[in-house]
Amino acid sequence: MTSIILLSVFGILNLFLGFMKSKKALLPLVLLFLLVVLGATVYDWGQNKTFFNNMLAVDNYTVGFTAVMVLSTIFILPFSRRYVVGEEANLAEYYSLLIFSLVGGVMMVGYENLLMLFLGIEIMSIPMYVLAGADKRNILSNEAAMKYFLMGSFFTGVILFGMALIYGATGHFYLVDIANVANNIDPNMAPLLLMGILLVLIGITFKIGAAPFHFWTPDVYEGTPTLFTGYMSTVVKTAGIAAFYKLMNVAFPAVYQEWFPTVVAITVLTLLVGNIGAVAQTSMKRMLAYSSISHAGYLMIALTAFNDRSENAILFYSLAYGVATIAAFGVLKYVADERGSDDYSSFNGLGKTNPLLAFVMTVSMLSLAGIPLTGGFFGKLFLFSAALEKDMLWLIVVAVLMSAVGIYYYFRVIIAMYMREPVGARVAVDPFAAFTLISLVVLTVLMGVVPGLFSDLL
Amino acid sequence: MNEIPEVIRTIPLNLYLYFSTALFIIGVIGVLTRRNAIIIFMCVELMLNSVNLLLTAFSAYRSDPNGQIFVFFIMAVAAAEVAVGLAIIVMIYRNLRTTDINFLNKLKW
Numbered sequence: 001m002t003s004i005i006l007l008s009v010f011g012i013l014n015l016f017l018g019f020m021k022s023k024k025a026l027l028p029l030v031l032l033f034l035l036v037v038l039g040a041t042v043y044d045w046g047q048n049k050t051f052f053n054n055m056l057a058v059d060n061y062t063v064g065f066t067a068v069m070v071l072s073t074i075f076i077l078p079f080s081r082r083y084v085v086g087e088e089a090n091l092a093e094y095y096s097l098l099i100f101s102l103v104g105g106v107m108m109v110g111y112e113n114l115l116m117l118f119l120g121i122e123i124m125s126i127p128m129y130v131l132a133g134a135d136k137r138n139i140l141s142n143e144a145a146m147k148y149f150l151m152g153s154f155f156t157g158v159i160l161f162g163m164a165l166i167y168g169a170t171g172h173f174y175l176v177d178i179a180n181v182a183n184n185i186d187p188n189m190a191p192l193l194l195m196g197i198l199l200v201l202i203g204i205t206f207k208i209g210a211a212p213f214h215f216w217t218p219d220v221y222e223g224t225p226t227l228f229t230g231y232m233s234t235v236v237k238t239a240g241i242a243a244f245y246k247l248m249n250v251a252f253p254a255v256y257q258e259w260f261p262t263v264v265a266i267t268v269l270t271l272l273v274g275n276i277g278a279v280a281q282t283s284m285k286r287m288l289a290y291s292s293i294s295h296a297g298y299l300m301i302a303l304t305a306f307n308d309r310s311e312n313a314i315l316f317y318s319l320a321y322g323v324a325t326i327a328a329f330g331v332l333k334y335v336a337d338e339r340g341s342d343d344y345s346s347f348n349g350l351g352k353t354n355p356l357l358a359f360v361m362t363v364s365m366l367s368l369a370g371i372p373l374t375g376g377f378f379g380k381l382f383l384f385s386a387a388l389e390k391d392m393l394w395l396i397v398v399a400v401l402m403s404a405v406g407i408y409y410y411f412r413v414i415i416a417m418y419m420r421e422p423v424g425a426r427v428a429v430d431p432f433a434a435f436t437l438i439s440l441v442v443l444t445v446l447m448g449v450v451p452g453l454f455s456d457l458l
Numbered sequence: 459m460n461e462i463p464e465v466i467r468t469i470p471l472n473l474y475l476y477f478s479t480a481l482f483i484i485g486v487i488g489v490l491t492r493r494n495a496i497i498i499f500m501c502v503e504l505m506l507n508s509v510n511l512l513l514t515a516f517s518a519y520r521s522d523p524n525g526q527i528f529v530f531f532i533m534a535v536a537a538a539e540v541a542v543g544l545a546i547i548v549m550i551y552r553n554l555r556t557t558d559i560n561f562l563n564k565l566k567w
Binding site: 115118119122126129130133136137139142143145146147149150153154156157158160161163164165167168171172173 | 475478482485486489495498499502505506508509512513516517520522524525527528531532535538539542543545546547549550553554559562
């Protein structure tokens with residue numbers, strides 16, 4: 001709750017900071033402020049409070065996911081130093097929009113009422129529509145903004161219709177009350193409730209970019225300026241999966257048998273589409289988009305497992321995936337800016353020209369592929385062990401096979417960096433971004449060596 | 459809101475449900491088939507309005523104001539979405555001189 005207030009106030013203040021002559025102070029100020037928010041968030045640890053007539057809750061679940069999202073944003077922002085699209089004029093506005101979007105994310109993990117879920121989704125999405133089109137004169141960015149906006153508002157309508165049906169069937173918007181009514185639902189109302197759950201499920205599946213509603217992801221990720229793609233694929237996805245799990249866990253455990261087959265089907269389909277789609281790509285950015293689809297599939301394994309290990313597994317995986325993805329997008333941004341293309345070939349010989357960038361990219365690719373000694377390995381391990389507890393061995397087999405496919409396309413980048421001849425000069429990286437990249441690597445390795453630090457928080 | 463107003467009760471609840479669903483489906487079909495960004499956008503608004511109607515009907519029949527409060531929020535958020543959406547459409551128009559989404563085909567696998 002403190003984080004929502006702080007973020008909203010600072011977002012507005014930050015707009016005024018845009019009037020300053022010197023834009024150099026902007027980034028340190030925003031980072032300093034986000035660190036304050038992170039502190040205020042973590043300070044709420046271990047307390048159970050509710051706000052706004054119990055519509056928003058602050059508990060460990062909320063605090064954990066809020067901290068992951070704020071931390072991800074802190075790691076993304078340093079790459080904006082040489083700015084997203086070349087002109088520095090609107091930097092303050094972009095920071096503000098990111099912060100406002102973060103407010104929506106916090107609401108999405110803390111909601112106790114469907115109204116707050118809806119507001120959270122919208123507050124998070126509307127700034128992202130703008131940021132997808134941040135590169136105003138670039139037709140690709142325009143197209144990404146348009147596609148994201150039309151699809152996003154369409155699926156908002158679907159979510160809303162679902163919520164209206166749930167309200168019609170149960171007469172409540174509060175998750176706890178819905179759960180009570182759903183426990184012994186009037187048979188006449190049951191179809192209404194199930195239809196409502198299905199529609200809300202479809203809408204949230206769209207937001208986290210899981211198949212079969214993933215079709216927007218590659219296009220939007222490719223057209224959006226890389227900085228904001230990094231944000232979309234980490235913070236937006238974390239908020240989406242946290243909201244999804246909370247909805248199913250608090251409101252609809254009673255009708256588990258009904259929604260379980262749908263969620264399993266979506267999980268398997270997402271794993272297949274994400275991993276097999278990524279193999280066919282020649283553009284690194286599109287590969288990362290498909291990889292983010294496949295990671296949505298891994299995260300949904302915890303949802304299908306649906307036991308007391310799921311929350312921790314989702315939290316750990318979100319952090320491990322977020323850290324590795326941000327590092328990958330950070331390196332991609334610098335390489336693509338310098339060499340003018342985000343194809344695999346622009347990474348050729350990076351190991352010779354920029355050993356640091358190549359090393360960071362290697363570690364993050366290893367983590368995404370789930371190789372031991374990185375955070376991604378334990379992330380997958382926790383997800384799979386949660387599923388194993390539910391005796392879903394076949395699902396784990398599918399997921400492991402798909403991870404093997406993943407190794408193929410993640411290693412293509414590593415091979416390009418170390419085995420091919422350089423295609424261009426050294427890529428310039430400012431020291432602060434280099435420092436951020438190194439801390440991301442340290443965090444990834446730390447999660448892979450002592451996972452106990454992060455694994456049993458909730 | 460303790461009693462359901464007589465006027466509302468003259469029409470049974472399931473008719474409201476059918477009507478809203480029909481409106482919603484018309485909106486969905488419009489989004490899927492039309493090619494002009496502004497018309498697609500209008501169809502999305504139609505979907506949102508069908509939700510508003512449904513929520514109001516449920517709310518009135520249950521004598522529970524929560525649903526109607528929700529409608530206010532939907533309206534406010536839809537207005538914010540319109541502001542952003544029209545800005546994006548204007549941005550596209552300046553670059554392409556059209557709002558036909560068939561011209562948006564640069565991003566493809």
